[in-house]
Amino acid sequence: MSTQIGVLSVPAKRPASRVINLIQAWLPKLVLAPSLALVLVGVYGYMIWTAVLSFTNSSFMPSFRFVGFAQYARLIANDRWHTACINLVIFGVLFIGVCLALGIFLAIFLDQKIRQEGFIRTVYLYPMALSLIVTGTVWRWILNPGLGLEKLMHDWGWTSFHFDWLVRSHLSVYTLVIAAVWQSSGFVMALFLAGLRGIDPSIIKAARVDGARLPTIYLRIILPCMRPVFFSAIMILAHLSIKSFDLVKVMTAGGPGYSSDLPALFMYDMSFTRGQLGLGAASAIMMLGAILALLVPYLYSELRSKRHD
Amino acid sequence: MTEMVRKPFSFNRVLIYTVLLTAAAVYLVPLVVMLLTSFKTLGDISSGNLMALPTHWTMHAWHKAWSTACTGVSCEGVHHFFWNSFKMAIPAVLISTGIGAFNGYVFSKWRFRGSDLIFSMMLFGCFIPFQVILLPMAATLGKMGLANTTAGLVVVHVTYGVAFTTLFFRNYYVGVPDALVKAARLDGAGFFTIFFRIMLPMSVPIFMVCIIWQFTQIWNDFLFGVVFASGDSQPITVGLNNLVNTGTGVKEYNVNMAAALIAALPTLVVYVLAGKYFIRGLTAGSVKG
Numbered sequence: 001m002s003t004q005i006g007v008l009s010v011p012a013k014r015p016a017s018r019v020i021n022l023i024q025a026w027l028p029k030l031v032l033a034p035s036l037a038l039v040l041v042g043v044y045g046y047m048i049w050t051a052v053l054s055f056t057n058s059s060f061m062p063s064f065r066f067v068g069f070a071q072y073a074r075l076i077a078n079d080r081w082h083t084a085c086i087n088l089v090i091f092g093v094l095f096i097g098v099c100l101a102l103g104i105f106l107a108i109f110l111d112q113k114i115r116q117e118g119f120i121r122t123v124y125l126y127p128m129a130l131s132l133i134v135t136g137t138v139w140r141w142i143l144n145p146g147l148g149l150e151k152l153m154h155d156w157g158w159t160s161f162h163f164d165w166l167v168r169s170h171l172s173v174y175t176l177v178i179a180a181v182w183q184s185s186g187f188v189m190a191l192f193l194a195g196l197r198g199i200d201p202s203i204i205k206a207a208r209v210d211g212a213r214l215p216t217i218y219l220r221i222i223l224p225c226m227r228p229v230f231f232s233a234i235m236i237l238a239h240l241s242i243k244s245f246d247l248v249k250v251m252t253a254g255g256p257g258y259s260s261d262l263p264a265l266f267m268y269d270m271s272f273t274r275g276q277l278g279l280g281a282a283s284a285i286m287m288l289g290a291i292l293a294l295l296v297p298y299l300y301s302e303l304r305s306k307r308h309d
Numbered sequence: 310m311t312e313m314v315r316k317p318f319s320f321n322r323v324l325i326y327t328v329l330l331t332a333a334a335v336y337l338v339p340l341v342v343m344l345l346t347s348f349k350t351l352g353d354i355s356s357g358n359l360m361a362l363p364t365h366w367t368m369h370a371w372h373k374a375w376s377t378a379c380t381g382v383s384c385e386g387v388h389h390f391f392w393n394s395f396k397m398a399i400p401a402v403l404i405s406t407g408i409g410a411f412n413g414y415v416f417s418k419w420r421f422r423g424s425d426l427i428f429s430m431m432l433f434g435c436f437i438p439f440q441v442i443l444l445p446m447a448a449t450l451g452k453m454g455l456a457n458t459t460a461g462l463v464v465v466h467v468t469y470g471v472a473f474t475t476l477f478f479r480n481y482y483v484g485v486p487d488a489l490v491k492a493a494r495l496d497g498a499g500f501f502t503i504f505f506r507i508m509l510p511m512s513v514p515i516f517m518v519c520i521i522w523q524f525t526q527i528w529n530d531f532l533f534g535v536v537f538a539s540g541d542s543q544p545i546t547v548g549l550n551n552l553v554n555t556g557t558g559v560k561e562y563n564v565n566m567a568a569a570l571i572a573a574l575p576t577l578v579v580y581v582l583a584g585k586y587f588i589r590g591l592t593a594g595s596v597k598g
Binding site: 020024027028029031032034035036038039040042043044045046047049050053062106109110112114120121122123125126127128129130131133134135137138139140141142144147148149151152154155156182186187190194242243245246249250253263264267268271272277280281283284285291295 | 361415532565
């Protein structure tokens with residue numbers, strides 16, 4: 001539509017200028033072409049490629065002997081995959097829940113006209129600038145059963161304090177939650193703070209005139225207004241959990257045994273160290289499925305609400 | 310906000326500040342622990358505790374982490390990895406930002422039939438779990454002779470970074486009035502003239518946001534580094550992971566912490582100097598995505 005205006009508005013008298021106009025009309029498409037090619041191949045093409053691999057019996061090298069859903073059947077019967085999926089649910093629910101609770105709590109406190117708000121916000125958010133490998137390294141040290149937190153508490157006088165989750169097979173997944181919450185809760189705080197700033201202060205004033213107390217106002221009026229922020233925060237955090245790889249690789253490497261395994265680590269191990277490409281591809285497709293199950297309803301509702309604006 | 314809050318010494322005010330500052334202290338603990346541990350001797354580590362000051366401050370762990378610590382088979386510290394990360398990040402950031410700027414310009418000011426669809430298709434690339442492209446990408450890089458090279462990593466980071474950079478610039482340029490572009494076109498200015506003479510001069514803030522965001526993402530990436538690089542081209546995150554997980558003899562936590570700080574330093578410096586832009590990228594990239 002707008003390109004047509006461009007072409008028409010410049011008088012096309014000589015053939016040379018007509019050629020220029022033609023090029024002008026095609027330029028935007030030419031500029032986009034390389035990126036479109038990258039995305040078509042690198043995202044869509046490769047997704048299909050991985051899907052195809054998941055239906056073959058590829059082991060160390062890709063093969064094209066199709067075996068139907070056999071890899072998926074193996075995956076579902078696989079104990080380690082089972083553990084990884086249960087861990088993902090535990091990790092995801094706790095990570096999202098604690099991040100939301102902490103983020104909302106800090107955002108509300110920080111929204112009370114605080115002096116030095118900028119500085120405090122900077123402190124809450126700096127972990128987001130770090131690599132998860134750095135986060136994992138430092139938390140692995142802090143949670144070290146012998147010399148870490150336990151020793152600190154003993155030295156400070158709490159001699160019965162005991163903390164060895166990192167090496168306990170049914171507890172190691174919770175150490176991942178601790179580190180991940182430290183990394184991301186400040187970010188959730190920033191999202192909610194931005195949401196709180198967008199709320200009309202006259203609503204609060206009116207409620208106060210009616211005699212409502214501040215906690216009631218937040219619980220009954222303000223938080224319900226922030227539904228979109230809740231949705232996007234949950235989306236982002238769920239997305240982060242499903243993709244979670246770096247942290248578990250450096251903190252526990254899935255251990256002890258494979259007790260703290262997560263799907264992303266499972267996929268990596270099967271594909272790149274165990275030579276089970278078909279199984280790895282099948283697990284990757286399952287991860288994609290999980291993300292799509294989250295994403296599609298979200299995008300659908302987003303698009304609909306935008307159309308109604 | 311309210312009269313209750315405005316009173317200078319109310320109980321609530323004290324409570325609020327106490328909670329906020331305690332939380333800030335807790336967030337800072339890991340950084341403090343990293344710093345303290347990195348300046349300790351191994352003796353100090355086993356006799357003291359996480360928050361104890363070193364009895365003997367030493368740079369030994371930093372030296373070792375930088376140049377002699379073992380990261381798997383070789384024992385040359387993390388300095389190669391550190392420079393590799395720069396060699397990878399700088400071209401990848403510049404290329405993906407440049408492409409994103411042009412894409413955003415087209416998607417906002419030169420829309421054509423189907424451009425919105427293409428934009429949505431690109432956007433979807435922000436959401437996929439990268440596990441789903443690892444195997445084909447590894448095969449492609451191998452065929453192109455780019456496996457285990459820095460150039461290969463740059464290609465990968467550009468491919469999967471373009472969706473984000475395009476999103477940044479598109480959302481920014483949508484805010485520029487169309488009338489400005491239309492007027493320039495009536496005056497005979499073409500596609501590139503408008504971009505370089507009108508759009509670019511007003512794009513400094515979004516370039517800051519985009520470059521800082523991309524740099525942080527690419528510097529901190531581990532997945533692509535560990536899958537697509539080996540030996541000479543591995544980035545710092547892989548180096549750090551190798552160092553931490555090389556299990557020979559006594560665990561040298563002081564060296565681990567020094568290496569972690571080396572890996573964290575560039576992004577921390579960027580955050581301290583330009584945190585405002587980083588936070589804008591964080592919220593723009595995620596809320597609008």
